[in-house]
Amino acid sequence: MGLDFLTYGFMQRALITGIAAAVCCAMVGLYLVLKRYSLFGDALSHMAFGGIALGYFLNVYPIWTATAVSVSAAMGITKLRKSTKISGDAAIAVMLSSGLGMGVILVSAAHGFTIDLFSFLFGSVLLTNTSDTLSFIGISGGVIATLLVFRKPLLHFTFDEEQAKINGVSVEKLNYLFIALAAVTVIITMRLVGILLISALIVLPNITSMMMGKGFKKTMIISISLSVAATMIGIILSYPLNLAPSGSIVMILVAMYVGTLLARHAGLFSKKAVLQEIS
Amino acid sequence: MPMNVLDVENVSASYNGALAISKISFNVREGDLLGIVGPNGAGKTTLFRAILGLQNYQGKIKLFGYEGSQYASLLPMVGYVPQKVSLEPNFPATVYDVVEMGLLSEKKLNKGAKLIQNCGCCWNRIFGTSSKNSEKIEKALEIVGLEPLRSRRISELSGGEQQRTFIASALVKEPVLLILDEPVTGVDMEVQNKFYSVLRKINKENKITIIWASHDLTAISDHATKVACMNRDLFFHGEKDEFFSNKDLIKTYSESAMQMHMHNHSHEV
Numbered sequence: 001m002g003l004d005f006l007t008y009g010f011m012q013r014a015l016i017t018g019i020a021a022a023v024c025c026a027m028v029g030l031y032l033v034l035k036r037y038s039l040f041g042d043a044l045s046h047m048a049f050g051g052i053a054l055g056y057f058l059n060v061y062p063i064w065t066a067t068a069v070s071v072s073a074a075m076g077i078t079k080l081r082k083s084t085k086i087s088g089d090a091a092i093a094v095m096l097s098s099g100l101g102m103g104v105i106l107v108s109a110a111h112g113f114t115i116d117l118f119s120f121l122f123g124s125v126l127l128t129n130t131s132d133t134l135s136f137i138g139i140s141g142g143v144i145a146t147l148l149v150f151r152k153p154l155l156h157f158t159f160d161e162e163q164a165k166i167n168g169v170s171v172e173k174l175n176y177l178f179i180a181l182a183a184v185t186v187i188i189t190m191r192l193v194g195i196l197l198i199s200a201l202i203v204l205p206n207i208t209s210m211m212m213g214k215g216f217k218k219t220m221i222i223s224i225s226l227s228v229a230a231t232m233i234g235i236i237l238s239y240p241l242n243l244a245p246s247g248s249i250v251m252i253l254v255a256m257y258v259g260t261l262l263a264r265h266a267g268l269f270s271k272k273a274v275l276q277e278i279s
Numbered sequence: 280m281p282m283n284v285l286d287v288e289n290v291s292a293s294y295n296g297a298l299a300i301s302k303i304s305f306n307v308r309e310g311d312l313l314g315i316v317g318p319n320g321a322g323k324t325t326l327f328r329a330i331l332g333l334q335n336y337q338g339k340i341k342l343f344g345y346e347g348s349q350y351a352s353l354l355p356m357v358g359y360v361p362q363k364v365s366l367e368p369n370f371p372a373t374v375y376d377v378v379e380m381g382l383l384s385e386k387k388l389n390k391g392a393k394l395i396q397n398c399g400c401c402w403n404r405i406f407g408t409s410s411k412n413s414e415k416i417e418k419a420l421e422i423v424g425l426e427p428l429r430s431r432r433i434s435e436l437s438g439g440e441q442q443r444t445f446i447a448s449a450l451v452k453e454p455v456l457l458i459l460d461e462p463v464t465g466v467d468m469e470v471q472n473k474f475y476s477v478l479r480k481i482n483k484e485n486k487i488t489i490i491w492a493s494h495d496l497t498a499i500s501d502h503a504t505k506v507a508c509m510n511r512d513l514f515f516h517g518e519k520d521e522f523f524s525n526k527d528l529i530k531t532y533s534e535s536a537m538q539m540h541m542h543n544h545s546h547e548v
Contacts, residue, residue: 034367156380159372160364166331167452168355168384213432215373 005239013133014125014245018231020140021192022201024185026227027147029202030220032182033210034158036088041202043092044186045195047073047099052120053106063135063187070183073099078179123194123246125235136188143181154178155216192231193246201227204253208260213269226256281309282400283344284456284488285330290338292322292329298511299325302338305507305516307456307490309400312482314503314519315492321510323492324362327458331359342456343398355384356391356402358449362460362492364441366434374436374444375429378416381451385412388452395455403485405453419451422477424470439466446474450481457481459491475502 005011025041032040051069055062073095081091107117119127128136147154156164157174165171189198209222234249241248263269285307292300300322307313317323328334332354339346342353358381392402406415420426423443428436433444446462463471479502481487493499499506499519506522508515515522 034370036367152379153383155372155376156383159370159377159380162331162333163359163361163364163380163448164383165333166354166357166359167381168387210369210371213435214371215430215432216371216376219371 003236006236009130010126010128011235011239013128013130014235015232017128017133017136017188018125018192018235018245018249019228020136021185021189022227022231023224024140024143025189025198025201026205026223027144027220028178028182028185030206030209030223031154031158031178033203033206037092038203039089039092039096039199040182041186041189042199043077043095043099044070044074044183045099045190045198046096046103048183048187048190049120049195050099050102050106053103057106057110063132066190067184067187069099069102070186071180074179074183075176078175119194120190121194121196122244123190123192123197125192125245126238128191132191136191139184139188143184146177146181150174150177193249197246197250200250200253204250204257205230208253208257211260211264211269226253230256281311282398283307284309284311284342285490286339286341286344287326287330288339288341290326290329290336290340292325292334292336294322294325300329300336300509301512303509303513304338305513307488309488310482310486310504312478312489312502312504313491313507314499314505315490315507315509316494316496316499317492317509323509324460326509327359327460327490327492330458331357343395343400345394345398349394352387353391353394353455355387355452356395356455358452358454358457360442360445360449360457360459360462362464364445366441368434370432370434372433373430374420374425374433374447375416377433377444378419378447378451379412381419381448382412382415391455400455402453402455403487405450405481405485405487415451415453416447419447422450423447424473439470442466443470443474453485454487457487457489457491459489461492461494463493471498478502 006015029041032038047070048066051066052062054060054069055065058065077091077095080086081088086094153164153169153174156167156169157171157178161171186198189201193201205223205227206219208226209219212219212222214222230252231249234252235245237243238245238248283306287306288304290300290303291298303322303326315323315326325334329336330340332351340350342350342357345353395402404410406418410418417426420429423446425440425443425447428440433441436444442462442465446459449457449459463474466474475498478489478491482489482504491499491503500523503519505517506515506519507513508522515525
């Protein structure tokens with residue numbers, strides 16, 4: 001016994017897909033959490049579910065229909081939110097239920113086709129095939145590169161939208177770009193943890209790293225590290241213990257959050273901050 | 280004759296459905312340090328938001344004589360310190376990160392500088408033309424006395440320190456027009472005095488035009504060169520001495536502001 005199972009193709013594909021999704025989620029998630037948009041990922045994933053059902057219904061590669069549906073729905077909702085001034089949480093509720101509603105109708109209308117509903121709801125990273133893995137690597141590379149290029153305007157926009165506008169940041173265009181990146185991130189993460197657990201990967205690593213009292217760049221690096229570590233440990237442990245990888249990843253992230261909370265409560269981070277200040 | 284940096288012509292705007300400013304007209308000339316006084320709810324912030332393109336309004340506003348898309352190109356050259364910024368309690372941006380935000384659109388700043396040169400003015404640099412961005416940030420931090428706190432999270436600072444960070448963020452881009460909305464509210468006297476001396480220095484030496492809203496009539500009388508007094512309508516706009524010798528001050532300025540004036544003077548005695 002050992003880690004022989006890591007030489008299996010499906011395990012390697014799962015790890016690569018998992019890491020790609022974990023990095024994107026942590027990066028996009030930090031901006032979402034700071035904008036108080038934590039549940040936006042959930043809403044997008046429900047829209048994506050509708051898109052996947054549409055793909056199966058139309059006999060098109062479901063990842064593309066899921067991307068098209070969630071990106072256009074997210075853009076539409078952003079525009080609607082601006083013009084009707086409905087609140088963020090209400091907009092999320094609209095997206096969430098309409099995506100799921102559409103999915104359920106399509107699944108029931110075409111009761112002949114066999115979608116593995118469970119794998120979309122709770123993830124199926126071990127079933128990722130080579131072509132999916134390659135598309136995910138390409139897509140996540142694009143998401144990460146775009147986020148790195150726009151990291152400073154995105155931070156400014158997240159910190160204070162009006163001041164960013166005055167300082168010459170094209171706030172509206174940036175908002176649409178970011179929404180599209182978030183939608184694409186959700187699509188690749190859906191395979192890892194499923195529709196119902198996406199919020200965990202978006203929120204948990206970020207609220208954990210934010211507790212450590214660091215600046216923006218370090219907070220993002222810590223968040224990415226936590227997210228990647230939890231994903232790798234979760235996938236690796238799930239095989240010998242015969243557990244669901246998605247649930248394992250999420251529970252490891254929860255443990256990290258609780259551990260950090262306790263450490264902070266014990267004064268670990270505040271002491272460091274004081275020492276830093278003295279030096 | 281100095282050029283007009285800002286022309287406000289017959290500007291009206293609403294806040295939450297109610298008329299907040301009504302047909303206001305005034306201009307600000309290059310090098311002015313204009314103090315705007317008016318009671319709470321007088322429409323000072325609404326006026327600033329209209330100038331900054333954050334608020335719909337009727338009438339005309341021109342920057343260096345420009346309107347429309349050229350006006351929008353010049354906006355990044357305007358520094359703005361709002362009255363209050365609400366911050367997320369755990370927001371991980373450091374003081375340095377926030378000051379750096381002022382320098383985000385260098386291309387737009389240069390485009391704005393060209394427009395200003397076209398109308399015969401120049402971009403008066405505070406930090407010298409050869410300064411790198413990191414040097415500008417350090418110098419802006421030095422002006423507000425925040426160098427030791429540069430790596431601290433802004434959300435961990437006191438209200439006064441946060442306000443100084445926003446002042447540094449507005450100064451770092453070397454604005455042609457600086458708009459300050461009660462900038463030293465919640466800041467201690469020592470920093471207030473330092474701030475006022477910085478204000479005078481960049482106004483006199485770097486010829487940066489400043490519009491500054493305040494309730495502190497003593498500070499206005501000590502530092503401003505011109506005064507505007509408003510309470511939805513504009514009651515007065517002109518030289519400082521003319522304002523302070525005006526016996527109708529009580530009528531034009533609200534009773535509460537007057538009480539503040541008396542209060543400040545009683546402190547001096």
